[in-house]
Amino acid sequence: MKRLLCAGASVSALLLATPALAKNQQGDQAEILALLRAQASEIAALRARLEAVENKAPAAAPVMAASTPSAAPQRVAPASTVGHDSETVSFAPQIIPPSPAEQTVAQARAAAMNPSGVTTEWRGGLPIFHSADGKYTFKMRGRIINHVSSTFGSKYDARNITTTGARALRIGIEGAIGTHFFYQFENDFADNVSDVGTMFVGWRNDVGQISYDVRFGNMFNDRSFEGSSGSDAPPFLERNVVATSIIPQRGFYGIALMPRIFWKSGHASITLSGDNVDASQAVSDSRTVLARAHWNPLKTDRSMVHLGLWGFDEKLANGPGALTRNTVIGGRFNSLLRVSTGTLTGGTGTTGYGAEVGGYAGPLWVMGEAGERHARLSGGRDDLLTKAWSVSGGWFLTGDLPPYNPRLGTFAQPRVLRPVFDGGPGAIELLTRYENLDFSGVPTAGKGSAVTAGVNWYLDSVIRMQFNLIHWNTENRAGAFTGKDSGETVSGGIGVTF
Incomplete structure (x- = not known):
């Protein structure tokens, strides 16, 4: 624009000078006209450049408008695609993105970017709410898992029964304040009993390429592969005997302090816990120290190798110290079908440990674990x-x-490629398992084993139907069903996780 004004001034000066030139140079008008034509050409070129610049301005206007209060909310890509967990998309596109209480700092920061007004995104069957300033995140969560089970073939008629039950009836909340603080709470109503499940507050941060979090509250154990997977995650209707028998006496939950660290190919955790949230306050809590680590030495976008180690030591509180165990072997909802230790009291503590190895290649997966x-x-x-x-x-x-x-080195909620509700077949999985359990060291110790064949139909990432056929064997030395026994159990279930 400045050059354009200078050019105009030059033309004016030339026009004023024309009479003098004509008087002094007598007929030198041809030279003056040539100079005028050159100046006119330069003016035209400058005008064309100015118009080109002005024509680009409207294209940039929407970018400016997006930052105004009246603009529609703009959301960035899902949090699972950024930060330290960029490998989640590259290497685990088959699971749903993490919820607010399981995000990394980078994912939480990305979820809070570019908010304009209260925003809502749908993920995993329920909305996630973000406050106008991106500081607060909130989500309801829940789980409905119902089973039916029928046992036949036992030499004891009392064991050949058909039952129904709710594996989980949960409702809860979770959320985050800023990028570092998070919380989660769930209550379970299965078996017509109200029971506090997960309940914690936590803090997370990054140190270079390592991320970590520290949680405190009533928490699910990080112990064994299937034992660390929630009730809605394992592919079978019930976890394997490693998860259900190599376990602290207090069970799957306990009020605990649990720091965890994560790196690109694995994680590690350590837990210091007392009793669960509903335990008696008349005596001191038991004390349990538990640790687990997993490593993925091979990880591509369609394959994975999993290795894991874990262990715990538990000191039981003063009191009766009951150590009696009746472990599921042929389905959860036949309470007569168990492998038993017989009645044991006077326990002082427990120590357990185990290993995990497995992986997947494309649609095929295998997992083995053992413990003592x-x-x-x-x-x-x-x-x-x-x-x-x-x-x-x-x-x-x-x-x-x-x-x-x-x-986390666990099973998770899937992300189905072609959901039934979008006209696809859903995800169909065939599976099988062999498991073996052996109690020993006391006269009343029993043992058992089971072979399971099953099929899962995931209608979408929220709803799944499951069918298991189990051939089981038991050899108990105490209780109503002693000696060798075998039979079959057919179980079916439908689960909804949101």
Whole structure:
């Protein structure tokens, strides 16, 4: 624009000078006209450049408008695609993005970017709410899992029964304040009993390429592969015997302090816990120290190798110290079908440990785990020794990848490629498992094993139907069903996780 004004001034000066030139140079008008033509050409060129610049301005206007209060909210890409967990998209596109309480700092920061007014995004069946300033995130969560089970073939008629039950009836909340603070709470109403499940507050941060979080509250154990997977995650209707028998006496939950660290190919955690949130306050809590780590030495966008180690030591509180165990072997909802230790009291503590190895390649997966538990008895008696192992595998006929979470080293909620509600077949999975459980060290210790064949149909990432056929064997030395026994259990279930 400045050059254009200078050019105009030059033309004016020339026009004023024309009479003098004509008078002094007598007929030199041809030279003057040539100069005028050159100046006119330069003016035209400058005008064309100015118009070109002005024509670009409207294209930039929407960018400016997006930052005004009246503009529609603009959301960035899902949080799982950025930050340290960029590998979640590259290496685990088969699971749903993490919820507010499981995000990394980078994911939480990305979710809060570019908010304009209260924003809502739908993920995993329920909306996630973000405040206008991006500081607060909130989500309801829930789980409905119902089973039906029928047992036949036992030599004891009392065991041949058909039952129904709710594996989980949960409702809860979770959220975050800023990028670092998060919380979660769930209550379970299964078996017509109100029971506090997960309940914690936590803090997360990054240090270079390492991320970490620290949580405190009533938390689910990080112990074994299937034992660390929520009730809606394992592919079978019930977890394997490693998860259900190589376990602290207090069970799956406990009020605990749990720091965790995460790196690109694995994670590690350590837990210091007392009793669960509903335990008695009349005596001191038991004390449990538990640690687990997993590593993915091979990780591509369609394959994974999983290795894991874990262990715990538990000191039981003063009191009766009951160590009696009745472990599921042929389905959860036949309480008469168990592998039993017989009645044991006078326990002082337990120590357990185990290993995990498995992985997947495309739609095929395999997982094996084994563990051992020593339950210490008072009065100089021998320990109750528990040994358990399991091998399982599956194949997705529809080509979906197994729902493996590389961040936590567990099964997870799947992201179905072609949901039924979008006109697709959903995800169909065939699976099988062998598991073996052996109690020993006391006269009343029993043992058992089971072979399971099953099929899962994931209608979408929220709803799934499951069918298991189990052939089981038990050999109990105490209770109403002693000696060798075998039979079959058919179980079916439908689960909704949101």
